[in-house]
Amino acid sequence: xxxxxxxxxxxxxxxxxxxxxxxxxxxxxxxxxxxxxxxxxxxxxxxxxxxxxxxxxxxxxxxxxxxxxxxxxxxxxxxxxxxxxxxxxxxxxxxxxxxxxxxxxxxxxxxxxxxxxxxxxxxxxxxxxxxxxxxxxxxxxxxxxxxxxxxxxxxxxxxxxxxxxxxxxxxxxxxxxxxxxxxxxxxxxxxxxxxxxxxxxxxxxxxxxxxxxxxxxxx
Numbered sequence: 746x747x748x749x750x751x752x753x754x755x756x757x758x759x760x761x762x763x764x765x766x767x768x769x770x771x772x773x774x775x776x777x778x779x780x781x782x783x784x785x786x787x788x789x790x791x792x793x794x795x796x797x798x799x800x801x802x803x804x805x806x807x808x809x810x811x812x813x814x815x816x817x818x819x820x821x822x823x824x825x826x827x828x829x830x831x832x833x834x835x836x837x838x839x840x841x842x843x844x845x846x847x848x849x850x851x852x853x854x855x856x857x858x859x860x861x862x863x864x865x866x867x868x869x870x871x872x873x874x875x876x877x878x879x880x881x882x883x884x885x886x887x888x889x890x891x892x893x894x895x896x897x898x899x900x901x902x903x904x905x906x907x908x909x910x911x912x913x914x915x916x917x918x919x920x921x922x923x924x925x926x927x928x929x930x931x932x933x934x935x936x937x938x939x940x941x942x943x944x945x946x947x948x949x950x951x952x953x954x955x956x957x958x959x960x961x962x963x964x
Contacts, residue, residue: 759878759900761945764799767791768855769818772947774904776878777805783876785809786832787895787904788947790818793825800830807832808876812863813906813947814892815844816919817852821859835873836863837884840891849920867893885934887927888915894935901942903954909935909944911952914963928963936964 762775767790775796777784784805789796800807807830810823815836823834836844840863843849847858867873869884873895881896885908892915895904907915909931917924935944940955958964 759897759902764796766822767818770948771818774945778877781877782806783808785811785876787811788813788819789822789826790820791822793822793829796822796826797829809833809835811895812836813904814889815840815850817850817855817859819947820861821852821857823861833865834863835865835867837891837893838866838868840889841866843889843891843921851919883934885930887917887923887930890921901939903938903942903944905944905946907947909957910946910949912960931963
C-alpha cells in the first residue's frame with residue numbers, strides 16, 4: 746500500500762504534498778511554492794480534517810480548491826475543508842451539472858449525497874494565476890464530460906485527475922463517461938506534452954509522459 750502522506754520537492758521551486766484520502770484512496774495534492782505560505786488543494790475527496798490539520802501544521806494558507814472532475818471520491822471533503830481552511834472552489838465549466846447532481850457524481854452510491862457549485866468555472870486553455878503559480882487548464886473529456894488537467898508548464902508538472910494513471914486510464918462507465926473521448930484526450934492533450942512532464946494522477950503513483958508513451962496500453 747502506498748504511503749498515506751508523501752512530500753515531494755520538485756527540481757523547480759514547487760512543493761507537492763500528497764495525502765491519500767477516503768475509502769478509494771484518492772490522491773489529494775497540496776501545492777505551494779517553496780518559501781511561500783500560500784497554497785492550493787487539488788481534489789480533497791474526503792478527510793477534510795486531516796487536510797486542514799496538515800495545512801495548519803505547516804502554516805499554509807489555502808487560496809483555492811481545484812477539482813479535476815466531480816466524482817464523489819474527489820469532492821466529498823470540499824465543503825468541510827472550506828469551512829475549516831477557506832479557499833475558493835474552481836472546476837471546469839463543463840462539470841457544473843455533474844457537481845450539482847448526486848446521481849451524476851455518484852455520491853449517492855456511498856450514502857453521502859454531495860452537491861456542489863463551483864465559485865469559479867474554468868475554460869480550456871485558461872491560465873489560472875493562484876498562490877504564486879500559473880496553472881494552465883487542459884480540458885480532457887472522457888472520464889467525465891468536464892474532466893480537466895492542471896499544467897504547470899514552466900515546472901513541467903501535470904495534475905491529471907482520473908484521466909490517466911500509471912499504465913492505465915480512468916473508467917468510463919459512470920454518467921457522462923465516454924471511452925472514445927477519453928482515448929482522444931490522452932493521445933491529443935496529455936501525451937503530446939514534453940516527455941519530461943511529471944504526471945500526478947488521482948490514484949496511484951506518479952508517472953511521466955515519457956513513461957506512459959512507452960508503457961500505457963491506451964497510448
